[in-house]
Amino acid sequence: MWIDAVTVINMIIATATGTLGIGKAMSARHEKELTLWLTSSVLLFAAAIFLLATPVVYRAVGAITSPNLSGLLVPVATLACVAHAHWLTQLWQPDRRTQVALRRAAMIWGPVYGGAIVLMVGLYATADLGPAAPLRFAAAYAHVPQVVAFQLVYTVALITTVVATVRQCRALALPGRPDFAGELKKSVGFFALALGFDLVNVAITLTAMIGVATGHAGLGDIAETAWLATICSCIAANWGLGRMVVPTLLEEFRDDRVLEPLWKTVTDGAPGVILAPRSWWNRLNTRVTLGRRITEVRDGEKHLSPWWSVVPGLAVEYQVTNQEGRRVPGDQQDQAWDLVAAKDAATLLYAAQLRRRIGAPTPQQGERLMKLPGMDVSISEERAHLVRVARHLTHPTVLQAVKLAHAKAASTMQG
Amino acid sequence: MITGATPPYRAALAHITEATQRLRSARDERRAWARERQEALRVFHDDLGLKAGASLMEVVEAYGRVRGRTLVLEEAELGPELSGVCVTEPDQDVIYVTSIASPRHKIHIRLHEVAHLPLPRQGAAEIATFEACSISGHSSIDIETLTRHMSILPPRVVEELQTSPTSVNFRTTYAFAAERRSEQFATHVINLLDLDATSRHTGPIRSAFSNRRSV
Numbered sequence: 001m002w003i004d005a006v007t008v009i010n011m012i013i014a015t016a017t018g019t020l021g022i023g024k025a026m027s028a029r030h031e032k033e034l035t036l037w038l039t040s041s042v043l044l045f046a047a048a049i050f051l052l053a054t055p056v057v058y059r060a061v062g063a064i065t066s067p068n069l070s071g072l073l074v075p076v077a078t079l080a081c082v083a084h085a086h087w088l089t090q091l092w093q094p095d096r097r098t099q100v101a102l103r104r105a106a107m108i109w110g111p112v113y114g115g116a117i118v119l120m121v122g123l124y125a126t127a128d129l130g131p132a133a134p135l136r137f138a139a140a141y142a143h144v145p146q147v148v149a150f151q152l153v154y155t156v157a158l159i160t161t162v163v164a165t166v167r168q169c170r171a172l173a174l175p176g177r178p179d180f181a182g183e184l185k186k187s188v189g190f191f192a193l194a195l196g197f198d199l200v201n202v203a204i205t206l207t208a209m210i211g212v213a214t215g216h217a218g219l220g221d222i223a224e225t226a227w228l229a230t231i232c233s234c235i236a237a238n239w240g241l242g243r244m245v246v247p248t249l250l251e252e253f254r255d256d257r258v259l260e261p262l263w264k265t266v267t268d269g270a271p272g273v274i275l276a277p278r279s280w281w282n283r284l285n286t287r288v289t290l291g292r293r294i295t296e297v298r299d300g301e302k303h304l305s306p307w308w309s310v311v312p313g314l315a316v317e318y319q320v321t322n323q324e325g326r327r328v329p330g331d332q333q334d335q336a337w338d339l340v341a342a343k344d345a346a347t348l349l350y351a352a353q354l355r356r357r358i359g360a361p362t363p364q365q366g367e368r369l370m371k372l373p374g375m376d377v378s379i380s381e382e383r384a385h386l387v388r389v390a391r392h393l394t395h396p397t398v399l400q401a402v403k404l405a406h407a408k409a410a411s412t413m414q415g
Numbered sequence: 416m417i418t419g420a421t422p423p424y425r426a427a428l429a430h431i432t433e434a435t436q437r438l439r440s441a442r443d444e445r446r447a448w449a450r451e452r453q454e455a456l457r458v459f460h461d462d463l464g465l466k467a468g469a470s471l472m473e474v475v476e477a478y479g480r481v482r483g484r485t486l487v488l489e490e491a492e493l494g495p496e497l498s499g500v501c502v503t504e505p506d507q508d509v510i511y512v513t514s515i516a517s518p519r520h521k522i523h524i525r526l527h528e529v530a531h532l533p534l535p536r537q538g539a540a541e542i543a544t545f546e547a548c549s550i551s552g553h554s555s556i557d558i559e560t561l562t563r564h565m566s567i568l569p570p571r572v573v574e575e576l577q578t579s580p581t582s583v584n585f586r587t588t589y590a591f592a593a594e595r596r597s598e599q600f601a602t603h604v605i606n607l608l609d610l611d612a613t614s615r616h617t618g619p620i621r622s623a624f625s626n627r628r629s630v
Contacts, residue, residue, distance in 0.1 A: 030452070031607065031628065036622045038623070094616055172620070175616055184617070184621065244624045274589075275602070279440065279441040287606060288602060295602070298520040299498060379611045
C-alpha cells in the first residue's frame with residue numbers, strides 16, 4: 001500500500017517538476033540567461049530523482065545494470081541539485097556574481113561536491129551488495145562498511161553545502177518595488193525550506209542506518225519515511241520556483257487589458273505608431289504584447305504633443321485643492337488616486353479630443369505643455385505609472401477637468 | 416419553396432471557413448513574430464556577442480566595435496511624429512533621440528535606431544544598398560513633414576546628405592520593412608537588458624523565479 005502510494009506520488013511529482021523544468025528551459029532558450037538555465041536544470045534533476053527513487057523504476061534500472069544503482073544515482077543527483085542551488089544563490093547577489101567571486105567559490109566548493117561524488121561512486125563500486133532495496137538502501141545495507149562510509153560522506157557533504165547555500169539565501173538583499181521584492185523573498189524562503197528538508201531526509205536515514213548497525217532492526221523501518229522529507233522538499237522547491245510564473249503572466253495580461261483604453265485614446269489619430277495588429281494567439285505572449293502596448297502608448301502620447309495643454313492638469317489640481325468641505329480625490333477614501341497620473345490622463349484625454357475636432361486650434365503659446373508630468377518616471381515604475389494613467393481616464397475628477405479645459409478654451413475663443 | 420435565404424449548412428460552412436482563415440492568419444503572424452524574434456536574438460547574442468543583462472551602452476559599444484566606427488548618441492527636439500533618427504556619416508554614426516520621451520522609451524528608440532546600422536555579417540550587398548539609400552523611414556509622410564524632419568538635423572548632416580553617401584533613418588512609421596525589423600529588434604532586445612540599477616541588481620533572481628528579467 002505504502003509502496004503504491006509512493007509510486008503514484010513520485011510519478012505525479014516527477015511529471016510536475018519535469019513540466020516546470022521544461023517550461024523554464026523554453027524561456028531560457030529565448031533569454032539565454034544562465035540563472036534560468038540553472039533553474040531549469042535543477043528541476044529536471046529533481047524530476048529524475050523522483051523517477052529513479054520510484055520502486056518500480058529503481059528495480060527496472062537495477063535489473064539492467066547493478067541492482068542498487070539508483071541508490072547511488074539518487075544521492076549524487078541530490079548533491080547536483082544542491083550544487084545548482086548553491087550556484088544560483090551565488091549569481092543572485094551582485095557582489096558574488098563577479099568573475100573573481102565566482103572563481104573563488106568554484107575553488108572552494110568544486111572539490112567538496114566533486115570529491116564527495118567521486119568518493120561515493122568509489123565506495124559504491126567496491127561494496128558487496130545484494131538485491132534492490134528501494135527507499136531504504138542505507139538501512140538495508142547498514143552492515144556493509146562501504147555503505148556506512150558512503151552515507152557518512154553524503155551526509156557531511158550535504159549538511160556542509162546546504163548550510164552554506166541557505167546562509168547565502170538569507171543574506172540576499174532585494175531592492176525594487178516592495179510588493180515584487182516581498183514576493184521574491186517568499187520564493188527564496190521556499191527555496192531555502194526545500195534545501196532544509198533534504199537535511200531532514202539525511203538525519204532520518206542516518207538514524208535508521210545507525211539503528212540497524214547497532215542491532216535495533218526496528219529502526220530500519222523509519223528509513224522509508226525519510227522519503228516524505230524529500231517529497232516535502234520537492235513540493236517546496238516547485239512552489240518556490242513556480243509560484244511567480246503564472247501570477248506574472250496574469251499581471252501582464254491584466255495590465256495589457258487595463259492599458260487598452262489609454263492606447264486607443266492616444267493612437268486613435270496616429271495609426272502609424274502601431275507595429276502590427278494583435279491576434280488573440282499573439283496576445284498569449286504577454287510580455288511582448290505588453291511591451292508593445294507601453295511603447296505604442298508612449299509613441300501615441302508624443303504624437304499628441306502639439307495638443308498638450310497645461311489647462312487640464314491645472315484643472316485637476318484646482319479640484320483637489322479648492323473644494324473644501326467636499327470629498328476630494330486624494331483623501332483616504334480614494335486609495336487609487338494619483339495626482340501625476342490624473343494630470344497625465346486629463347492632458348491626454350483633452351489633447352485626443354482636440355485632435356479629433358478637425359480644425360481645432362492647438363493650445364496657445366502660453367498654455368502649451370512641453371512635457372507630461374509623468375514623463376520622467378523611473379524605468380522600473382513606467383508600467384505601473386501608465387496603468388495608473390489608464391485607470392484615471394474615467395475618474396470623475398479627470399473628466400470634470402477636461403470639461404473645464406474645454407469651457408476655458410471656448411470662453412477664450414469667444415473673448 | 417425557394418426563400419432566397421442562405422441554407423443553414425452554408426452559413427455553418429462560412430463560419431468554419433472564416434474560423435480556419437483566422438486561425439491560419441494567427442498562425443502566420445505568430446510564425447512571423449517568432450522569425451523576427453529569432454533574428455533579433457541572433458544579432459544580440461551572436462553578432463554582437465552580448466549576454467542577457469547587458470546595458471544599452473554595451474549594445475552601443477558592441478555596434479561600434481563590430482562596425483569599426485564611432486557611434487554617437489545625441490538628444491534633440493524632434494517633431495511630434497518623429498522620435499528617433501539614425502544618421503550614418505562618412506566617418507561616424509549618430510543617433511538622435513527625442514527629448515520628449517520617458518527614460519525607458521528613449522532606450523527603446525535608441526535600440527530601434529541602432530538596429531538600422533548594418534553589420535558585416537549582413538554582406539556587402541546589403542550594406543551597399545543601405546548606404547546608397549540616403550533617407551529611409553518616410554514612405555507615408557509628405558514632403559513638408561520630411562522637410563521639417565530634415566530641419567532638426569545639424570546643417571552639416573543635411574549638406575553631407577546632398578553631397579556624400581550619408582544615410583538617414585527616421586522612426587516615424589513601420590511602412591518600410593527596415594523600420595519593422597528595427598522595431599522588432601528593439602521590442603525583443605529591451606527585454607534582455609538591464610535598464611536601471613534595480614534590474615541590474617535583481618535581474619538574475621527575477622529571471623529564475625518569474626522567467627522575466629525586468630517587469
